[in-house]
Amino acid sequence: MGLKWIDIPPVWLAGHLAALWLGRDTGPQVTGRVWDVLGTALIAGGLLLMAGAVAVMVAARTTPIPHQAPAALVTGGPFRLSRNPIYLGDALVLTGAVAWTGAVWGVILVPLFVAIVTRRFIRAEEDRLAVAFGDAFHAWAARTRRWI
Structure with missing residues (x-):
């Protein structure tokens, strides 16, 4: 199993x-x-967005956990506005923390986090969704932005 269990977005956010x-x-x-x-x-706002997205995924009986196969293509709720509302919520939490601490240098952490999550998780997740749901995924991806 290695350390793949620790290579999850909440660890990167933390x-x-x-x-x-x-x-x-x-x-x-x-x-x-x-x-x-x-x-x-x-x-x-970031925490609410994450919670709402997870609730929609659970209702659709699919997993919000990266590295696992999706059981359903979720396109409703916050997924109407973003293909990755949980990661968007993470980025909002990080942006909020930067504002709250007042550390100007911290602004660089937000695009760094977005780039890491995109490369390490989103691309692979989208590949799995494309394989599992084909045209339905491609249609949703064409009308819904990856982030916002």
Whole structure:
């Protein structure tokens, strides 16, 4: 089995959040209530988006766990707006944490996280969906953006 069980997006998100937290006092800072409110709102929105997407997947009796075969093509709920609402929620949480900590340098973590998740998870997941659901996947992918 190796370490594949640990190569999951929440671990990557936790790593990025840990790096942000450890470096939160490094470099220029933005401060003020607006950043606290913005950060909190983005974190809450990201968590709600993730929870909503997982709920839709569970209702469709398919797995939200990467590296596993999908049992259904989920195109409703938040999947109408993004092919990857859980990862989008992760990115919103990270963006919110950057705003909340005020660490300006942390902005670089967001596109880094997006690139890692796209390369390590999304491409393989989309390949599995294309094989499993063929034309239905391709039609959904053509009308729904990968991120937003």
